[in-house]
Amino acid sequence: MRRTEDRLRGALLGLALGDAVGAPFEGWPRVGGAEVDAWLDDGARLRWTDDTHMALALAQVLDADDGALDEERLGDAFAAAFAEQPWRGYGAGPPQVFALARRGLTYREAAASLFGGSGSFGNGAAMRVAPVALVARSDLERAAELAAAQARVTHTHPEGVEGAVFVATAAAVLATSDAPVDSMPQLLRTTTERMSADPLRRALTEVLAAAPDVERLTRVARRVGTGVAARESVPAAVAALLSGHDVVSTLRAAVVLGGDTDTIAAMAGTLAGAVHGASDIPRRLLDRLEAAEQLEALASALLER
Numbered sequence: 001m002r003r004t005e006d007r008l009r010g011a012l013l014g015l016a017l018g019d020a021v022g023a024p025f026e027g028w029p030r031v032g033g034a035e036v037d038a039w040l041d042d043g044a045r046l047r048w049t050d051d052t053h054m055a056l057a058l059a060q061v062l063d064a065d066d067g068a069l070d071e072e073r074l075g076d077a078f079a080a081a082f083a084e085q086p087w088r089g090y091g092a093g094p095p096q097v098f099a100l101a102r103r104g105l106t107y108r109e110a111a112a113s114l115f116g117g118s119g120s121f122g123n124g125a126a127m128r129v130a131p132v133a134l135v136a137r138s139d140l141e142r143a144a145e146l147a148a149a150q151a152r153v154t155h156t157h158p159e160g161v162e163g164a165v166f167v168a169t170a171a172a173v174l175a176t177s178d179a180p181v182d183s184m185p186q187l188l189r190t191t192t193e194r195m196s197a198d199p200l201r202r203a204l205t206e207v208l209a210a211a212p213d214v215e216r217l218t219r220v221a222r223r224v225g226t227g228v229a230a231r232e233s234v235p236a237a238v239a240a241l242l243s244g245h246d247v248v249s250t251l252r253a254a255v256v257l258g259g260d261t262d263t264i265a266a267m268a269g270t271l272a273g274a275v276h277g278a279s280d281i282p283r284r285l286l287d288r289l290e291a292a293e294q295l296e297a298l299a300s301a302l303l304e305r
């Protein structure tokens, strides 16, 4: 049981650490391994972006609502976080949702109206979802429901929603499984089979089939893409997970893919933390991580539920 707690704690810390490690490289088409290593060895503060900012809001609402989720309350918490620190690297979608909600739409209605009425298929709901795995660790149906509900506050396209459901349920499965690490692809295949949004599901299936060959994983990830669409960045995060042997090497594998590096590394960190645990994250990195104490305290609060 203690081991599971360490791994769930690792999911939340891994999200924030990946976000902060990937942030300086966001938008680079490729990143050299030496550049990532230099940043990992740097002494500078590891500052995270909107990914962690929204995850903190989600964690606080889940904690205050006793593990339940009121979508309007969550939307208000996201909007308040954005109003307070709009410089955290937010994409264009969430601020539009917040503005429409201020005019009287529900958050879900506002989110559904984006992109000509199809809703966002971006990775914004998947990047922040780790707290759901902590709350619903022992109930995958509940984890999927909560992940989808928190997604629809800003992302209503099936791929935007299923990207979040995948990351949350995968983190819960990985954190609670006693299976050896090399059976990860099999565990994740079961999680993938629950999905129906096809380009995303197909890309995940391709990535899982490439494991454990790291070169092949990289090739598939580059072909699928590393952009902000969930159908690209969620499979890229899984390719990084299956290329790493601990949290740090997973984050390195995520960042070198380039593209939406902070979010790919945040999702890879969520999953790698769930596999290897918070105790696998080097102290020297946690000491540099912005608000690490607050994240650890929130993880404890969610795990007490």
Ligand SMILES: [Mg+2]
Pocket (backbone or CB within 6 Å): 049, 050, 051, 088, 089, 262, 263
């Ligand atoms: Mg970000």
